[in-house]
Amino acid sequence: MSINLFRVSLFFFLTLVMALPSLAGQPMEQIRETTDKIISIVGDQALKSPEKAKERKRLIRQAVDERFDWEEMSRRSLARHWKRRTEDEKKEFIYFFGKLLERTYLEQVENYSGEKVLYLNETVDGKGFGDVRIKIITKQETEIPVRYKVKKNGDGWYVYDISVEGRSLINNYRKQFQRMSYKKLIKQLKAKVAQE
Amino acid sequence: MRKIFVAFVCSALWTIQPAVSSFAQPPESLSELKATSIDGQTKRFGQFYLVPDVDVASDGFGGYFYSYKDKRGNKTTTNSIDSLPKGLLMAGKPVQVAFNDAATEVPVRVAESRTSQHEVSEPSAHDESGEFEGEIYDPIEPVNRAFFYFNDKLYFWVLKPIAKGYGKVFPEPLRVSVRNFFHNIFMPVRAVNCLLQGKIKGFGTEITRFVVNSTMGVCGFGDAAKTAFDIDKRDEDFGQTLGFYGLGPGIYINWPLLGPSNIRDTVGIVGDGFLNPVNYVEPFKYSLAIKGYDQVNRTSLSLGQYEALKKAAFDPYISLREAYYENRCYKIRK
Structure with a gap:
C-alpha cells in the first residue's frame, strides 16, 4: 500500500517536473514557431513568382501579426503622449504604427536568404514578462544578437520590443516621439504608411 | 598628433569631471536632486541613484518594485521610492523618474516625483536586466x-x-x-x-x-x-x-x-x-x-x-x- 502510494506520488512528482520546463519553454517555442513559419513562407518556391507577391506578403503579415503586440508597442513608444489620447486616437495610432513596423520587418525578412537562426535562451519572470535571446548568422558570417521582449496574454507570449545588438526598437521610437507634438507625429506616420 | 591626443584627453576629462564627482559622493539630501526642463514641451528626466544592493524590477505598469535587505537581513520589497531607507539612495543603479513641470531648475522632491512618475512614465520600459536608458547629453x-x-x-x-x-x-x-x-x-x-x-x-x-x-x-x-x-x-x-x-x-x-x-x-x-x-x-x-x-x-x-x-x-x-x-x-x- 505504502509502495503504491509512493509510486503514485512519484508519478505526480515526475509529471510536475516534466511539465515545468515545457511551461517555461513557452516564449522561445512560440518565437521559434513564428520564425519557422515566416522562413517557410519566404522560402516557398510556389510563392516566389511576381503574381504571388501579394499573397506572400499577406501570409507573412499574418504570421507577424500573430506574435506582435502592436498595442503594447504603441503604448511604450508614445509614452507621455499615450495618456492624453482618446480611445479612438489610440486605436488609430496602433493601426498605423503597427503597419509601419510590419512593413519595416517585412522588408528585412524579404531579403532573407539562408541566414541561420540560433535560439540561445529565455528568461521569464513571475509577472508575465519574458526575454528571448537569439542570434542570426548572416551569409556574410556576421553574427547579430537579437533580443525579443515578450509579454504574456492568456496562453500566448507576444513581442513588444526587439533589440538588435542592444538597440531597442521601442526606445528608439520613444526618443524620437518625445520631442514631437502628437499632431505632427501622427501626420508623419500616416504619410509614411501611405508611401508604400 | 600627440598634441591633439593630449588635447582630447584633457577636454574629455574636463567634460566628465562633474559626472565622476557626483558619482563619488551620494547626494546629501533628496532635495538636492534636480531636474531641468528645456522648454514647455521637452522635459529632462531627473535621476535617482540606488546602491547596487537594491534590486529594481518593473511592476509591469510603469512603476518599479525595489527590493533590498533590511538591517535584520530580511528581504523587503516596496513599490515606492520614498519608503526606501535613505542610505540606499546614492551612486548605483539609476532609476528614471519622470519629471513633469514646465519650470526650469526645480528641485525634485521624492513625493512629487512619485506622482509625476505615475502620470508620465506609465509605459516606460520594462526591464529586469538593469538596462535603464540614460539621457544623451547633446548640447551641440x-x-x-x-x-x-x-x-x-x-x-x-x-x-x-x-x-x-x-x-x-x-x-x-x-x-x-x-x-x-x-x-x-x-x-x-x-x-x-x-x-x-x-x-x-x-x-x-x-x-x-x-x-x-x-x-x-x-x-x-x-x-x-x-x-x-x-x-x-x-x-x-x-x-x-x-x-x-x-x-x-x-x-x-x-x-x-x-x-x-x-x-x-x-x-x-x-x-x-x-x-x-x-x-x-x-x-x-x-x-x-x-x-x-x-x-x-x-x-x-x-x-x-x-x-x-x-x-x-x-x-x-x-x-x-x-x-x-x-x-x-x-x-x-x-
Whole structure:
C-alpha cells in the first residue's frame, strides 16, 4: 500500500517536473514557431513568382501579426503622449504604427536568404514578462544578437520590443516621439504608411 | 598628433569631471536632486541613484518594485521610492523618474516625483536586466545636425555609388574576404583593449585567431579560426575600455566622415590609432587610401542598412544617435 502510494506520488512528482520546463519553454517555442513559419513562407518556391507577391506578403503579415503586440508597442513608444489620447486616437495610432513596423520587418525578412537562426535562451519572470535571446548568422558570417521582449496574454507570449545588438526598437521610437507634438507625429506616420 | 591626443584627453576629462564627482559622493539630501526642463514641451528626466544592493524590477505598469535587505537581513520589497531607507539612495543603479513641470531648475522632491512618475512614465520600459536608458547629453545639436546632413549627402552622393559599382565588379565572397583581412590586421587594437580590461581570455582568443587566420586563413582572408575551431571574434576598442572603467560618454558628437561618436569614443579612436598598423604605412596618402578602400569595401557589404534606418525613422538624426548610444552601452556591458 505504502509502495503504491509512493509510486503514485512519484508519478505526480515526475509529471510536475516534466511539465515545468515545457511551461517555461513557452516564449522561445512560440518565437521559434513564428520564425519557422515566416522562413517557410519566404522560402516557398510556389510563392516566389511576381503574381504571388501579394499573397506572400499577406501570409507573412499574418504570421507577424500573430506574435506582435502592436498595442503594447504603441503604448511604450508614445509614452507621455499615450495618456492624453482618446480611445479612438489610440486605436488609430496602433493601426498605423503597427503597419509601419510590419512593413519595416517585412522588408528585412524579404531579403532573407539562408541566414541561420540560433535560439540561445529565455528568461521569464513571475509577472508575465519574458526575454528571448537569439542570434542570426548572416551569409556574410556576421553574427547579430537579437533580443525579443515578450509579454504574456492568456496562453500566448507576444513581442513588444526587439533589440538588435542592444538597440531597442521601442526606445528608439520613444526618443524620437518625445520631442514631437502628437499632431505632427501622427501626420508623419500616416504619410509614411501611405508611401508604400 | 600627440598634441591633439593630449588635447582630447584633457577636454574629455574636463567634460566628465562633474559626472565622476557626483558619482563619488551620494547626494546629501533628496532635495538636492534636480531636474531641468528645456522648454514647455521637452522635459529632462531627473535621476535617482540606488546602491547596487537594491534590486529594481518593473511592476509591469510603469512603476518599479525595489527590493533590498533590511538591517535584520530580511528581504523587503516596496513599490515606492520614498519608503526606501535613505542610505540606499546614492551612486548605483539609476532609476528614471519622470519629471513633469514646465519650470526650469526645480528641485525634485521624492513625493512629487512619485506622482509625476505615475502620470508620465506609465509605459516606460520594462526591464529586469538593469538596462535603464540614460539621457544623451547633446548640447551641440545644431552643429551635429549640420554634420549629419553632410554625412547623409556624402553617403548618397559619393560613398554609396562607389560602393555599389565596386560591389558589382567584385563578388560578395571576395569582399567578405577583404573585410576579414582588414579585421585580422586590426588585431592589436582588440587584443590590447582586452588586456586593458583584464579580459585575459579575450586577449588569448585574439592572439590565437590572429595566428590561425594569418596562416590557415591565408593572410587573414579566411576566418579559419571560426570555421575550423569555432573561436568567436571579440569586439573591443579603447572607447569601450574607458567605458568599462566607468567613464561616461561625455557630449555627443556627430563627426563629419566618421559619423556618430562622443568625447569618450573619440578619445578611444585616437588611442586605437596608435595600435592600428595601417597608420604606420608611409607615406600618409597610402595609409589614407588603404583606409578609404576598407571603408568602401565595408559599405558595399552593408548597403541598404542606413536606408532602412532612414525609412523607418521620424527623425533620422535622433534615431541614429539613440542607436549609436545603445549599441555602445551594449558593447561596454559585454
